[in-house]
Amino acid sequence: MSEDMALFHFAADVTPIARAWLATLKSERRLAAKTLEAYISDLTQFGGFLQEHLGEAASISLLAGLDASDFRSFLARRRNDGIESRSLARQLSAIRSFFRHAERNGHFKCAALAAVRTPKIPHSVPRPLTEDQSHKLVTDVVLEQDEAWIQARDMAVLTLLYGCGLRISEALGLTVKQSEQNPLVIIGKGGKERLVPMVPAAVEAITAYRKLAPMPLLPSMPLFRGAKGGALSPRIIQLLMERLRGAMNLPDSATPHALRHSFASHLLGNGADLRVIQDLLGHASLSSTQIYTEVNRKHLLEQYRKAFPKA
Structure with a gap:
């Protein structure tokens, strides 16, 4: 891991804190090299955003004075860049880790970060069998x-x-x-x-x-x-x-659970109504069934063509 990668776009008084944070992750938590690189990338992106957002490289005093809207603006920017919820959650986790390190070591504290909610990660389901x-x-x-x-x-x-x-x-x-x-x-x-x-x-x-x-x-x-x-x-x-x-x-x-998922997916693929599948699966909401059956574009387009009045 190159030390040159750990510049983070922060002001000079913050960079040593970031380097110490990385050293702690490496020595105490023994994170893998690729995980450390991901954390470097996450914090560097945050530092670059703050430099643009605040008009200058973030110093200790600026980091301590951030409010919840600053963090949310960063997450919104990353979302607009096409980053999915799982990656956003990881980035926010890296930022929290850095800020906790700074607080534990008496550098600065930012209470506003506690008010930022982690992006909701969609419920995952096993891939269906054919x-x-x-x-x-x-x-x-x-x-x-x-x-x-x-x-x-x-x-x-x-x-x-x-x-x-x-x-x-x-x-x-x-x-x-x-x-x-x-x-x-x-x-x-x-x-x-x-x-x-x-x-x-x-x-x-x-x-x-x-x-x-x-x-x-x-x-x-x-x-x-x-x-x-x-x-x-x-x-x-x-x-x-x-x-x-x-x-x-x-x-x-x-x-075993993939067989239940396959049951739902194959019913959907053969034209069964989502409401019927919802009842058979025992889902409380239709949104759960939509996630579970991985509604695909092909099926939706077929249903659209069947239902939409022909000119």
Whole structure:
């Protein structure tokens, strides 16, 4: 890391503080070289902005006198430059770190920074599998070391995740009695109840598993059981997905939750209404469903062409 990179566009009395901050990050927090370079870039951009914004290089007294609007103006400028929320949040984190260092070491304090909110980072969801990958996954659950009933159980669980869009906790929380109902009555987040139709493949998979299960499956008992007879742990399904990724050459995005995401994305891609998908997923707001299904421009344009009156 070159010392020449750490000029930061600040006034002469601030540059030594910035250098000491970097040295602390390197020695005490042991940040990687690329992370340190990112922090240098973040603070340099902030210093350059202040030089333009204030009309001069920021000194200790100017930094101490900044108000919340100054920081927000910097974030707005970066947003206008096309910087996304995740990068903005990192930049603000670097700035906070520098200002905390300055305060701890008695150089200056800027109370206004505490009033600046971190940009909201959009909820991320796993990338969906393709339809071919999803179908292959739920129809070819065969790993040689597994007993036949365990293979049938695993296929039933994966079919519920993809074919019905259930969360893994919802699938493993089903009782035997619940599984006999179609549509399923699912109690989701916040105790909210929803109805989820079971596709024929899911009904067949559950029936096959129940026929092979070596333990009694009474109505009030958990439907899916572990090898020792207790309720099946989510970790078992997570490990199963790891093994299947290797056996079937699937991408790293093939996780249990990715199957729920694939369910929603494939419904959307085949013309299902977002409101219907929202109900099936149990989302409280449509905005959650829009993020979850990654509404794409192609689909929106197709819907626009269908709905817009022809001249």
